[in-house]
Amino acid sequence: MKTRCYIAGAGEFNGCYLPERDDYVIAADAGYSELISRGVAPDLVIGDFDSLGGAPQHPNVKCSPEEKDDTDVMLAVNEGFALGHRTFVINGGLGGKLDHALANIQIMVNIAKRGARGLLLGQDVFVTAISDGAAGFKPEASGYISVFSAGGREEGVTLTGLKYPLDNAVVTGDYPLGARNEFTGEAATVAVRAGTLVIIWEGKPEWLVL
Numbered sequence: 001m002k003t004r005c006y007i008a009g010a011g012e013f014n015g016c017y018l019p020e021r022d023d024y025v026i027a028a029d030a031g032y033s034e035l036i037s038r039g040v041a042p043d044l045v046i047g048d049f050d051s052l053g054g055a056p057q058h059p060n061v062k063c064s065p066e067e068k069d070d071t072d073v074m075l076a077v078n079e080g081f082a083l084g085h086r087t088f089v090i091n092g093g094l095g096g097k098l099d100h101a102l103a104n105i106q107i108m109v110n111i112a113k114r115g116a117r118g119l120l121l122g123q124d125v126f127v128t129a130i131s132d133g134a135a136g137f138k139p140e141a142s143g144y145i146s147v148f149s150a151g152g153r154e155e156g157v158t159l160t161g162l163k164y165p166l167d168n169a170v171v172t173g174d175y176p177l178g179a180r181n182e183f184t185g186e187a188a189t190v191a192v193r194a195g196t197l198v199i200i201w202e203g204k205p206e207w208l209v210l
Helices: 031-037 072-082 098-113
Strands: 005-008 024-028 044-047 061-063 087-091 117-121 125-131 134-137 144-149 153-160 166-172 178-182 188-191 196-202
Touching (some): 005 072, 024 072, 044 072, 072 087, 072 098, 087 098, 098 117, 098 125, 125 134
Parallel strands (some): 005 024, 005 087, 024 044, 044 061
Antiparallel strands (some): 117 125, 153 188
16 A cells, blocks of 8 residues: 555645655645646545536546535545555645635644644645654754644643753643744654644654654
8 A cells, every 4th residue: 555645735735745656645626736737646536626616537536515524635634544544744735715724734633633643734834733642853853843732731741852842741722832942953852641732843844753
């Protein structure tokens, strides 16, 4: 099976990070146009196609009703899980409409709570989430990183290798304790014993150890 599930959404697309050779590629609605314009043929196209203006001519299309509970990107993630994937990269999920960006950050939380790892690509900012676990960053990481509560109260939050460390702290959803921390040139770790954290950083997505 292909190692990662790469999903192209209809938001602001980062053309610097196209699918890798072994990725299973899903186009969510107008994410299809972003991929095709860059010479990438998706393995699957999914959505209600309100943004694309109709289902494309593709051998593997799954159409959904326009009135539904899941966003097109959420449909793509669920499809990826059904196929057995545990690592997800979503491009075209930030920028543009704020509600869609927030929905895709929530999808990062959904992925983390299902025991998998997601990475949301923006133009100059990147997002992941962890649940009852840890995320590592490479020593070459530089610039700013922020950590936010995703569940209201996260316990045992520990930050190492950052300018402002934390040790077994409580982070809550009503106080931005983890905003605008900084990398220090050391390998860094963000960990939570109980709960879910959203992690946002500037720089490069490959600094995250998936």
